[in-house]
Amino acid sequence: MQLDVLTRLNAERVARRAAILVTDLDGGAQRVVCEADIAADPLADLLARRLASGRSGIAEVEGRQLFLTVQAPPVRLVIVGAVHISQALGPMATALDLAVTVIDPRTAFATPERFPGIDLVGAWPDEALGAAVPVLDRYCAVAALTHDPKIDDPALAAALRAECFYIGALGSKKTHAARVARLAAAGFAPEAIGRIAAPIGLNIGAISPAEIAVSILAEIVAVLRAPRDRAAP
Structure with missing residues (x-):
């Protein structure tokens, strides 16, 4: 060479x-x-x-x-919210060789006992991602799972700015409509907001946290492996 x-x-x-x-x-x-x-x-x-x-x-x-x-760069998954779905999603994603980070300022939830072997960041997403821990880019997926706008919205905004290849958020259509309004008020264009997968995950009729985690990971893989416009941002 x-x-x-x-x-x-x-x-x-x-x-x-x-x-x-x-x-x-x-x-x-x-x-x-x-x-x-x-x-x-x-x-x-x-x-x-x-x-x-x-x-x-x-x-x-x-x-x-x-x-x-x-x-190709190693794919990263940033999970926002140390919730039950995250406990199932983290090990599944790790098994697929994704580098997983869980961010949650609620340190009572984000504990090594609940997330063994997973990188934990006990900080608010705007603080954590603003410090570039972890770095967001086009080879990162972000899953916002807390239902709390104070935690989810800053992470979604950071993911949109970084043009992450996958951005998903938990919540009903009504919840997402309110989220869309907030992001629009923050200056994001409709095309950018439209990239958020909400409700998150493939529609497989998932009910339990583990089933929802499967639907999320399947959707991430589907987006990752689909040829798409790869022009530089």
Whole structure:
């Protein structure tokens, strides 16, 4: 691998931006396609599908063998609210290799005993996320689960500003309508607010906290793996 290729890949990795290394197996030529440049690339459809799947592999294009090495940032899940659903969702997400953080200022709920092995932040979301713990970006999912606007709204606002790939919020249609009004009053455009999945999770008839957690995680995976517009924000 040439030094300039390695340098560019490392720069994208450090910046938590995805990239694909395209290697011509016939001639050995290599080039890096950054996530923001995929839409304009001659192999746009192929690269978008590979990036969505997260899987590297061989592809044949016009009679030539190409190896596509997918480099994507580790996916993070920020759960807002140390509630019963979160207790089920955290281990499930960890099993899928998502890096999980639970944020809740109510430290009586956000305890290691209730969330063993999960990164806990006992602070208000605006304080926690404002300090970049954890960092929100396009490879983060945010699930707001407290039903408390004082806790959920700042997290949702931060997720919208960061253009997280998935943003979901627990609550009824009536609850969400009030939430939409608050976010609109805070200056968010209808298109941005419309990105919030509410009620959160796939409609599978979930009732128990564990079932709701399954529906949320399934929706996160569905959004993550669907090819989408990956132009830079």
